[in-house]
Amino acid sequence: MNKKKEAKRIIFNSEKEMPLVAMSLGSMLYNKTGAWRNIKPVIDLSQCIKCGICWKFCPDVAIDIVDEWPQINYDYCKGCGICAEECPQKCITMVEEEK
Amino acid sequence: MKKVIMGNHALSYGAMLSRAQVIAAYPITPQTQVVELLSEMCADGTLNAKFIKVESEHSAMAACLGASLAGARTFTATSAQGLALMHEMLHWASGGRMPVVMGNINRAMAPGWSIWTDQNDSLSERDTGWIQFYCSSNQEVLDTVIQAFKVSEKLMIPSMVILDAFSLSHTYEVVEIPEQEKVDAFLPPFQPPYRLTPEDPHAFGGLTSPDHYMEFRYKLQKDIEKVPALVEETGREYEKMFGRYLGQVDDYLCEDAELVFVTSGTAGSTARVVVDELRNKGIKAGNLRIRLFRPFPFEKVRSILSRIPKVAVLDRNVSYGHHGIFYQEVKSAMYGQPSPAAIFGFIAGLGGRDITKDDYKEIANYALKKDKPEEEIVWIGVKK
Numbered sequence A: 001m002n003k004k005k006e007a008k009r010i011i012f013n014s015e016k017e018m019p020l021v022a023m024s025l026g027s028m029l030y031n032k033t034g035a036w037r038n039i040k041p042v043i044d045l046s047q048c049i050k051c052g053i054c055w056k057f058c059p060d061v062a063i064d065i066v067d068e069w070p071q072i073n074y075d076y077c078k079g080c081g082i083c084a085e086e087c088p089q090k091c092i093t094m095v096e097e098e099k
Numbered sequence B: 001m002k003k004v005i006m007g008n009h010a011l012s013y014g015a016m017l018s019r020a021q022v023i024a025a026y027p028i029t030p031q032t033q034v035v036e037l038l039s040e041m042c043a044d045g046t047l048n049a050k051f052i053k054v055e056s057e058h059s060a061m062a063a064c065l066g067a068s069l070a071g072a073r074t075f076t077a078t079s080a081q082g083l084a085l086m087h088e089m090l091h092w093a094s095g096g097r098m099p100v101v102m103g104n105i106n107r108a109m110a111p112g113w114s115i116w117t118d119q120n121d122s123l124s125e126r127d128t129g130w131i132q133f134y135c136s137s138n139q140e141v142l143d144t145v146i147q148a149f150k151v152s153e154k155l156m157i158p159s160m161v162i163l164d165a166f167s168l169s170h171t172y173e174v175v176e177i178p179e180q181e182k183v184d185a186f187l188p189p190f191q192p193p194y195r196l197t198p199e200d201p202h203a204f205g206g207l208t209s210p211d212h213y214m215e216f217r218y219k220l221q222k223d224i225e226k227v228p229a230l231v232e233e234t235g236r237e238y239e240k241m242f243g244r245y246l247g248q249v250d251d252y253l254c255e256d257a258e259l260v261f262v263t264s265g266t267a268g269s270t271a272r273v274v275v276d277e278l279r280n281k282g283i284k285a286g287n288l289r290i291r292l293f294r295p296f297p298f299e300k301v302r303s304i305l306s307r308i309p310k311v312a313v314l315d316r317n318v319s320y321g322h323h324g325i326f327y328q329e330v331k332s333a334m335y336g337q338p339s340p341a342a343i344f345g346f347i348a349g350l351g352g353r354d355i356t357k358d359d360y361k362e363i364a365n366y367a368l369k370k371d372k373p374e375e376e377i378v379w380i381g382v383k384k
C-alpha cells in the first residue's frame, strides 16, 4: 500500500492564492465527526479473523488496519453500525456512548 | 463535407469532432438519438471514447464529473425531467469547476406529460453556474458544441448547448461537417490545471468552512464574467478557420429599428422572416436573438437596445409569479439605461404550441400601438 499523504489544514488569506476548487483543504483534521455518534462499535479482537470486511465496508473510512488488525478511529466513526452488521464473526458490538 | 442531419445528430457530430473521451447518458425523448448515435460511434470505433451506461440522469452527470475530474473531455445530453433529476450534480459540475459540455433539448416539464418544446427545463437551471447557449439551426448546434468545449475548458466552467424539441432536435437541415484535422487544430486536447490521479492524490470538493466558501464562489462569478469576451474571441477564431461566426447574440436589422423583437431558439428564426415582412410594409423591425443566456450578455444587449424605442421580448417560458424569464433579464440589463422607452413582455408557445408569423404580427401590433405595456404579461394564443 502507498504511504499515506500527510494532511495539513490550509487557510488562505486571499482568493488570489486559492485553487479554483476546494481541494485538500485539510478540513477533516478539525472537523471531527466522531462527536456525532450515539453508539460506538467495539471490536473483540480475540474473535477477529482479520478478514478486513469491516475496513472495506466502513462508509466513513474510520477503520484502519494496523499490523493486520482492525482499529477504529473514534475521531471519525459516526456509529452507523455497518461494520458490526457485516462482521462475519459478529465480534463487533455497538455500545451506548457515555458522555 | 455537407450532410443532411437532424439537430440531435448535430450534437452527436459536435461531440465526435471535439473528440469527447467519456460520454455517460441516460435516454429520454427527445434527446435519445444524440447519445444513440454516439454509442454507435463508440462501438464501431469512429469515436475513441468510453460510453458509460447509467441508471439515471443523476448518475449520468455524476459519472461525467468523475471523468472530467480525471482529465477526460466529457459530454452528455438530456432533456426536461432528466435535466431536473441532474439538478444537484449541475451544482457539483460548476462549483467543482468541471468543464463538461451537455446538450439539452428544451422540452416542457410535466405534468401533464409533454415531449414538446419550451424553455422552462433549462431556465430552471439558470442559477447553477453553467454557461447556456440557445441555438436556432443545426449548423449552429454543431459549431456551438465545438466552441463550448473551448470556452468551458479555458475557464473550467461547464456549458449547456440548448435546442428546441422537434422544431430543431428532429428537423433535418443541411449541415457542413468540418474536417477533423481542422477541428483538432482549433480545439487541442483538454489539459486541466489539476486532476484526480493516484500520483498526486487530493480530496476534491470536501468540507469547506466559512473561511473559504465565499471566495470559491467569488472566483466562479469572476470567471463566468469572462465568458462574453471569450465567446466573441472564440467565435472570431472559429470564423477564421471555418467561415462561420457565432457570437453572444444574433442581431438582425436592429440598427435603425423602431421595434426590436428579443427572441431565442427556433422562435428567433421565425422572427427574422417576420422582420423582413414588416419591413416590406414599411415598419422598421429588427430581431435580437439571444444565444448566450448565461452569463447574460449585458454589454452587448445594452449596446443594441439602448437606441431602440420599443422592445418586444418573446418568452417560451414563465417564471410563475413573475414574468417571462428573458423579459426579466432584459429589463434588468436595461435598468438605469436612458432608453429604450418601452419593454414589452410576451409569452407564447408553451408546451410546444407553434409560434407563428401571425403571433409575431400580433406582438408587433400591440407594441407599436401602445406607449407602454398595459399588462404585466401579454399572453399570445391563450384560448380565453
Ligand code: SF4
Pocket (backbone or CB within 6 Å): A040, A041, A057, A058, A059, A060, A061, A062, A063, A072, A076, A077, A078, A079, A080, A081, A082, A083, A084
Ligand atoms: S460504526 Fe460505522 S462509521 Fe463507525 S467504524 Fe463501524 S462502519 Fe465505520
Ligand code: SF4
Pocket (backbone or CB within 6 Å): A043, A047, A048, A049, A050, A051, A052, A053, A054, A055, A070, A086, A087, A088, A089, A090, A091, A092
Ligand atoms: S469484520 Fe470482524 S472479523 Fe473481519 S476484520 Fe473486522 S472485526 Fe475482524
